Amino acid sequence: xxxxxxxxxxxxxxxxxxxxxxxxxxxxxxxxxxxxxxxxxxxxxxxxxxxxxxxxxxxxxxxxxxxxxxxxxxxxxxxxxxxxxxxxxxxxxxxxxxxxxxxxxxxxxxxxxxxxxxxxxxxxxxxxxxxxxxxxxxxxxxxxxxxxxxxxxxxxxxxxxxxxxxxxxxxxxxxxxxxxxxxxxxxxxxxxxxxxxxxxxxxxxxxxxxxxxxxxxxxxxxxxxxxxxxxxxxxxxxxxxxxxxxxxxxxxxxxxxxxxxxxxxxxxxxxxxxxxxxxxxxxxxx
Numbered sequence: 590x591x592x593x594x595x596x597x598x599x600x601x602x603x604x605x606x607x608x609x610x611x612x613x614x615x616x617x618x619x620x621x622x623x624x625x626x627x628x629x630x631x632x633x634x635x636x637x638x639x640x641x642x643x644x645x646x647x648x649x650x651x652x653x654x655x656x657x658x659x660x661x662x663x664x665x666x667x668x669x670x671x672x673x674x675x676x677x678x679x680x681x682x683x684x685x686x687x688x689x690x691x692x693x694x695x696x697x698x699x700x701x702x703x704x705x706x707x708x709x710x711x712x713x714x715x716x717x718x719x720x721x722x723x724x725x726x727x728x729x730x731x732x733x734x735x736x737x738x739x740x741x742x743x744x745x746x747x748x749x750x751x752x753x754x755x756x757x758x759x760x761x762x763x764x765x766x767x768x769x770x771x772x773x774x775x776x777x778x779x780x781x782x783x784x785x786x787x788x789x790x791x792x793x794x795x796x797x798x799x800x801x802x803x804x805x806x807x808x809x810x811x812x813x814x815x816x817x818x819x820x821x822x823x824x825x826x827x828x829x830x831x832x833x834x835x836x837x838x839x840x841x842x843x844x845x846x847x848x849x850x851x852x853x854x855x856x857x858x859x860x861x862x863x864x865x866x867x868x869x870x871x872x873x874x875x
Contacts, residue, residue: 616688616704617648623705641709649677649684655708656719660741672734676725683721689758689778690717697761697781697866713765716748720756727752756780757808761863764814773801777808777826781863786812791820791837798823807842811862829862 624642628635641658645651653673657666677683694707694714701707707714719742727735735752743749747766750756754770757778762768764784770776774788790802798821806812806824813832818824823839830836831847831854840846843857859865 614648616691617651620648620651620704620708623703627705637709642705648687649674652687652708652718653677656715656722659715660719660738660745662737662741662744664737673722676722680725683725686721686756686758686760687718690714690760693759693761693779693781697864698763712746713748713762713768716742716746716750716765716768717756717760717762719746720750720752720754723750723752724754724756759863763866771803773797773821774803775801775805777806777810779808779861779863780806780810780812781866782812782816783814783832783868785815787817787819789817789819797821804836809861809863811866811868813868827857827861827863829857829867832868 620642624638628638628643641655642651645654653670657670657673661669691704691707691714694711695701695704701711719738723735723738723742726732726738732752739750739752747768748762749769751770751772751774753772754774754776756776757780759779760776761781762783763781767785768782768787770788771790773790776788788804788806790796796802801821804818804820804822804824806818807826807828809827810824810830811828812818812824812830813834815833816830816836817834818830818836820837822836824830824836825840825842825844827843828840829845830840830851831845833849834847834851835849836846836851838851840851841853844853845855845857845862846852847854858867
């Protein structure tokens with residue numbers, strides 16, 4: 590700073606303005622503390638930290654600012670941010686899922702040093718949050734805008750999720766590059782998947798179950814890197830899909846499947862595989 594003033598002192602008024610709000614939201618309060626620390630250590634990031642975190646009044650505001658700045662494309666950033674905020678205000682589920690997703694990432698990813706890392710930089714987290722907004726817009730009938738957001742997300746984050754897909758809270762996409770999730774897929778709570786995962790349709794013409802062409806994934810499931818799940822199959826709660834597997838048959842709950850084609854090789858190895866993030870299957874004898 591040319592006047593010798595620290596980045597923190599320059600924004601003290603802004604921080605004081607929203608301190609009361611931050612105190613009522615654990616994740617928002619934590620993000621602000623982490624942002625203040627970064628501001629003191631790395632002045633080069635002052636503009637990013639101020640505009641995205643310290644200049645906002647809520648976690649939703651911070652997220653929507655960051656997402657809009659990353660995926661706006663041909664749309665004005667301010668317009669997209671307003672649309673995002675309005676959409677979040679209409680659906681309390683978006684804010685609830687945001688906090689569950691953030692908690693999941695911080696809990697399950699050893700490469701994450703802070704919640705701030707996730708909100709500012711992690712494309713898997715950004716892809717999931719963009720999808721949640723696109724999904725809400727899809728349900729409201731604003732399908733063109735929903736598809737635009739899905740397209741921008743695929744371009745920016747290398748993650749393709751159709752806006753119609755229903756995803757539960759606590760979703761964690763680790764690394765995320767190459768993930769593709771088709772229109773009629775359904776994903777339960779507390780699911781973790783790694784890069785290269787595909788939830789695709791069967792090649793058999795007209796093969797559907799309850800109108801689904803794509804897999805239904807239960808809660809607590811871990812899907813390893815590069816796994817392909819194809820057709821209207823059901824993946825049972827708290828099961829584990831080995832890396833690189835090709836799954837074309839339904840998987841019972843609390844089991845591990847692996848191979849091409851995938852077969853049952855043992856139990857899941859723990860109560861909730863999505864939380865342990867253990868892709869290895871040595872515990873079942875392979």
